[in-house]
Amino acid sequence: MANLDPNMNLQSTPTQQSAIPDFTDTEVAFAHLSDQELRRMEWLFSLMNKPWLVNTGSFVGLWSVKWNLPFARSIIRSTLFRQFVGGESLLKSLPTIEKLAANNTLTVLDYGVENKETEEDFNATLRENLRAIEFASGNDHVPVVSTKISGLASNPLLEKIQRGDQLSKSEEDAFKAVVKRVEALAMAAHEKGVAVFFDAEESWIQQPIDDMVNTMMKRYNKDRVVVYNTYQLYRHDRLAYMIETAEKAKAEGWMLGAKIVRGAYMEKERLRAKEMGYPSPIYPDKPSTDQAYDDAVRFLVENYTTIASCNATHNAKSCMKMAAWIDELRIDRDHPHLNFSQLYGMSDHLTFNLANSGYNVAKYVPYGRVEEVIPYLLRRAQENSSVTGEMSRELELIHTEVKRRGL
Numbered sequence: 001m002a003n004l005d006p007n008m009n010l011q012s013t014p015t016q017q018s019a020i021p022d023f024t025d026t027e028v029a030f031a032h033l034s035d036q037e038l039r040r041m042e043w044l045f046s047l048m049n050k051p052w053l054v055n056t057g058s059f060v061g062l063w064s065v066k067w068n069l070p071f072a073r074s075i076i077r078s079t080l081f082r083q084f085v086g087g088e089s090l091l092k093s094l095p096t097i098e099k100l101a102a103n104n105t106l107t108v109l110d111y112g113v114e115n116k117e118t119e120e121d122f123n124a125t126l127r128e129n130l131r132a133i134e135f136a137s138g139n140d141h142v143p144v145v146s147t148k149i150s151g152l153a154s155n156p157l158l159e160k161i162q163r164g165d166q167l168s169k170s171e172e173d174a175f176k177a178v179v180k181r182v183e184a185l186a187m188a189a190h191e192k193g194v195a196v197f198f199d200a201e202e203s204w205i206q207q208p209i210d211d212m213v214n215t216m217m218k219r220y221n222k223d224r225v226v227v228y229n230t231y232q233l234y235r236h237d238r239l240a241y242m243i244e245t246a247e248k249a250k251a252e253g254w255m256l257g258a259k260i261v262r263g264a265y266m267e268k269e270r271l272r273a274k275e276m277g278y279p280s281p282i283y284p285d286k287p288s289t290d291q292a293y294d295d296a297v298r299f300l301v302e303n304y305t306t307i308a309s310c311n312a313t314h315n316a317k318s319c320m321k322m323a324a325w326i327d328e329l330r331i332d333r334d335h336p337h338l339n340f341s342q343l344y345g346m347s348d349h350l351t352f353n354l355a356n357s358g359y360n361v362a363k364y365v366p367y368g369r370v371e372e373v374i375p376y377l378l379r380r381a382q383e384n385s386s387v388t389g390e391m392s393r394e395l396e397l398i399h400t401e402v403k404r405r406g407l
Contacts, residue, residue: 020324021357023316026401028356029349032103035407042402044083045395073370080377084345085112086365090135093367096344100363101141104355108197108341109136110146112366112373117154119177125151126181130188137192144228144310146197146364147185149209153178158205179212186216190226197259197310200230203269203281214245221255225308225337228257233293234266235281243299250306259310259341260296262289294321301325301338308337312364314347323359333358349397 023029030038086093090109097107109132116125129147136142150158157174160167167175182198189196198213200206213229220226229245231238242258249256266282273280283289297318300309302325311322319340326338340361342351354361366376 020320021353021359023320023349023353024397025353026349026397026404029352029397030401032099032352035405038398038402038405039407041083042395042398044079045398049392049395076374076377077370081370081373084343084366084377085373086344086367088369089367090132093365096365097139097141100365103352105351106360106362107142108144108146108362108364109142110364110366112368112376113151116151119174122152122178122181126184129185133185133188133192133194133196136194144195144197144362145189146199148199148201149178149182149212150201150205152181155205158208161208162205182212182216186220186227190220195226195228195257197228198230200232200261202265203235204272217249217257218252218254221249221257222253225255225257228259228308228310230259230261231296232261232263233296234263234283234289236283236288236292237281239292239296242296246303246307256307258300258307259312260293260300261312262293262315290318293318297322298325301329301331304331304335304337310339310341312341314342314350316350319350319354323354323357326359334360336360347394349394
């Protein structure tokens with residue numbers, strides 16, 4: 001099998017049978033936006049490319065909403081919320097879902113609430129996720145619901161389990177409740193014909209998450225893939241672990257569901273490892289992470305008959321490689337086991353050009369009230385505050401489309 005050039009040209013012009021979409025085609029990328037929406041997006045991304053403004057605004061915004069200052073919610077709702085969140089509820093997210101569907105793009109629903117600590121909060125999150133599964137079962141454009149087990153469980157409890165510490169009776173009961181919540185989601189997704197993504201989290205709580213998700217995959221991924229685990233490929237052990245899990249699944253007669261990401265907690269992981277005196281679980285440099293990521297993509301594409309996967313990345317080269325490998329192996333571009341995903345409000349040049357070329361692609365669409373999704377919104381703003389990398393290139397593409405339209 002031919003080796004593909006890791007530095008393949010971003011500007012390859014696709015033909016009807018081309019393996020590679022043209023990610024520089026801004027007309028396709030922003031066709032879903034009116035002139036007014038495009039200019040508003042340009043203005044917002046330009047602001048977010050000023051780190052000092054983002055850092056100050058993040059602090060002020062969080063403080064203002066916390067203390068319920070006048071106009072704080074309305075300002076956030078008309079800026080960051082409008083760009084990165086589908087709506088305040090499932091029903092209010094419907095116009096976003098339908099707009100994406102009109103552009104051949106599916107929706108992964110993500111209840112954007114974080115940092116909960118009580119059993120009451122965990123059960124409330126479970127109920128909302130079950131509502132999302134019910135909602136998705138009645139909408140062909142929403143095949144997947146995403147959730148975080150840390151929204152269903154106490155982080156200190158998960159950390160204690162990973163350390164192997166003895167649990168008290170109340171902690172044992174609390175963990176049994178966590179397992180029941182996780183199974184309730186998997187069972188509902190199985191019954192309703194929906195899939196569920198369980199997100200990856202910090203390395204010091206990931207093992208019990210893996211164990212629970214693997215149990216659910218073994219139980220429910222027999223006839224189709226219902227449950228997906230998430231693998232953060234900036235961890236140097238994750239590629240081998242994913243392959244090992246795939247081999248175990250094949251031997252035991254169930255299918256692996258694998259969502260891959262580069263990772264979200266790099267600085268936190270490295271700092272904790274340094275402070276506590278253990279080796280960092282993160283690759284020492286980006287090229288090593290990129291190599292592991294693309295090795296994972298190749299593995300998932302080559303094993304598509306027994307593994308359902310989602311390439312959840314904003315990296316253009318990794319998207320191009322997957323698209324190219326799908327065509328190289330003569331696999332149908334819309335095979336249900338091979339999927340791409342990007343966050344709503346970001347990387348439209350990837351999402352809509354992939355969709356336009358016939359590949360399965362979805363937007364991760366968070367929803368929730370303004371005060372609930374503030375932590376999520378601040379992370380999106382901070383990601384876009386860098387003057388280099390993918391987000392800066394995206395702003396350049398927005399400028400290009402503004403000029404193309406003569407605005």
